[in-house]
Amino acid sequence: MNDIRPGDDMAALLSTPVDADTLGRLHRRLEQAAERADLIDVAYTTIDSPVGKLLLAATPEGLVRVAYAREDHDRVLEALGRELSPRILRAPKRLDESAREIDEYFAKRRQVFDLRLDLSLSRGFRRLVQTHLPEIGYGQTRSYRDMAELVGNPKAVRAVGTACATNPLPIVVPCHRVLRTDGTLGGYIGGLEAKTMLLNLEAAA
Amino acid sequence: MKQPFENVVAQHGATVLRVCRVVLGPHDADDAWSETFLSAMRAYPDLPETANVEAWLVTIAHRKAIDVLRVAKRSPLPVDEVPEAPTGRDIPDPGDADLWALVKGLPSKQRQAVAYRYVAGLAYAEIAEILGGSVEAARRAAADGLKSLRKKYPGEIMKGASS
Numbered sequence: 001m002n003d004i005r006p007g008d009d010m011a012a013l014l015s016t017p018v019d020a021d022t023l024g025r026l027h028r029r030l031e032q033a034a035e036r037a038d039l040i041d042v043a044y045t046t047i048d049s050p051v052g053k054l055l056l057a058a059t060p061e062g063l064v065r066v067a068y069a070r071e072d073h074d075r076v077l078e079a080l081g082r083e084l085s086p087r088i089l090r091a092p093k094r095l096d097e098s099a100r101e102i103d104e105y106f107a108k109r110r111q112v113f114d115l116r117l118d119l120s121l122s123r124g125f126r127r128l129v130q131t132h133l134p135e136i137g138y139g140q141t142r143s144y145r146d147m148a149e150l151v152g153n154p155k156a157v158r159a160v161g162t163a164c165a166t167n168p169l170p171i172v173v174p175c176h177r178v179l180r181t182d183g184t185l186g187g188y189i190g191g192l193e194a195k196t197m198l199l200n201l202e203a204a205a
Numbered sequence: 206m207k208q209p210f211e212n213v214v215a216q217h218g219a220t221v222l223r224v225c226r227v228v229l230g231p232h233d234a235d236d237a238w239s240e241t242f243l244s245a246m247r248a249y250p251d252l253p254e255t256a257n258v259e260a261w262l263v264t265i266a267h268r269k270a271i272d273v274l275r276v277a278k279r280s281p282l283p284v285d286e287v288p289e290a291p292t293g294r295d296i297p298d299p300g301d302a303d304l305w306a307l308v309k310g311l312p313s314k315q316r317q318a319v320a321y322r323y324v325a326g327l328a329y330a331e332i333a334e335i336l337g338g339s340v341e342a343a344r345r346a347a348a349d350g351l352k353s354l355r356k357k358y359p360g361e362i363m364k365g366a367s368s
Contacts, residue, residue, distance in 0.1 A: 086208070
């Protein structure tokens with residue numbers, strides 16, 4: 001240090017090193033205490049998967065967000081802070097069940113998710129479409145047009161596309177099973193590679 | 206824009222722990238840290254976006270430390286049961302036991318002022334608000350505390366420091 005201020009010597013001595021283990025232990029203690037006190041409005045964790053690192057976030061109501069790495073997890077968390085609550089804590093325990101079911105899905109040991117979902121990030125027509133997506137069974141596909149008809153609004157093909165593209169719970173709410181009428185992929189929040197991977201995984205079952 | 210609380214813990218967790226160690230000593234610091242962040246999480250949605258988050262956290266830590274000290278005063282005898290808190294572990298350089306004893310021996314205002322100034326890096330105006338009293342009094346408490354530590358703590362740090 002070139003610029004020595006009075007107190008730098010003592011400041012250095014008093015600013016004791018804090019190692020990662022200590023902070024990790026304190027963090028876990030905070031997770032437990034905050035959960036007991038109902039203070040965690042959004043708990044999250046990240047898991048590894050064949051389609052990359054996934055962010056899983058849950059409110060006390062249920063799983064509220066699944067995000068691909070390409071969505072930028074930091075930005076997703078900031079958005080959750082704006083839309084739900086800034087009381088967001090990395091607290092993996094609340095996501096144990098979701099993480100387990102997603103693991104089973106990728107291991108082809110699960111075809112239907114049995115999780116409590118919190119759809120509060122979607123409203124109106126988008127939410128309606130997303131609510132109906134799980135009706136497309138494992139290994140099947142529908143067109144955007146089929147979905148528009150299914151929700152009773154056959155002309156809303158484009159809006160169905162938007163609803164799929166803004167699905168806050170990809171993989172678990174299977175928007176990857178919706179394709180263009182001509183059978184081509186259409187878009188996907190996780191990228192076309194991920195969409196292809198999921199469709200192949202389910203087709204090979 | 207307000208950050209997710211997790212970022213607050215990640216950015217300020219280490220500093221708050223260092224402050225708690227100076228104010229309370231290494232053994233009680235963990236409890237004060239936990240209480241501080243739990244309280245902070247409760248109040249976080251109401252924190253103005255322009256607030257200085259570190260000063261806010263230190264303010265909470267200050268109150269929590271006072272609570273801990275009060276409890277300690279009320280029960281001067283150590284209880285039979287050994288607390289499960291991991292005493293003795295990951296505590297700052299054990300060779301500096303002398304320094305910790307000196308820090309502990311400071312009047313509490315001085316100890317707090319030193320911690321908030323030299324460990325947390327707060328401005329004297331912020332420290333004055335936490336301690337109550339004038340900015341000048343905060344400055345003096347920090348200076349007196351520092352001087353006292355320097356005078357009584359002989360060692361390698363003295364070579365570059367004042368006479």
